[in-house]
Amino acid sequence: DQQVKQNSPSLSVQEGRISILNCDYTNSMFDYFLWYKKYPAEGPTFLISISSIKDKNEDGRFTVFLNKSAKHLSLHIVPSQPGDSAVYFCAARKSGTYKYIFGTGTRLKVLA
């Protein structure tokens, strides 16, 4: 039972354009959401997070949007840079627990 889903395994975007990575979840008990970036053979690097009491959080080029009614969150990267090419994971934490559930990842390729 995949509670956190990233339905697009890959995405290609031109440098300078917007990258939009999507994530869907099924459990309404999730109250905290995070995005990570991962290069091959390295640990994931934290990018940005959002609490379920908010619908938007912005940090530089990265913005996360949360639509609780649709159980959907997205990560926007503007402008996209070649160095952004990596696998992006979304994660969710269930309220009252210490467990983080990760999606299967989306590979982003930013074309120069």
Place this chain on the structure above:
Amino acid sequence: SQTIHQWPATLVQPVGSPLSLECTVEGTSNPNLYWYRQAAGRGLQLLFYSVGIGQISSEVPQNLSASRPQDRQFILSSKKLLLSDSGFYLCAWTPGGPNNEQFFGPGTRLTVL
């Protein structure tokens, strides 16, 4: 500042051999600690987590076990490795309390032959 270490970085082991992967966190106390596995082309699967010394929660029934002998040390073990145990193993930590980011170590690439 806090740092997280994992070793070894890579490991090649024969089927049936034992395993011990170690993770330590510096610069914090009483962290929550986690072991994940990323199989080839797959997402991150939570294996174990610990909220304190000697407290281990297992998420997936399998051939592995975890222990936390000290506050900032988390060990992943197996008595007999299987081929299916191959993967990229990641240790992570969070500060105690709500709404905290999870920080990952560099990972260990395990190949079971």
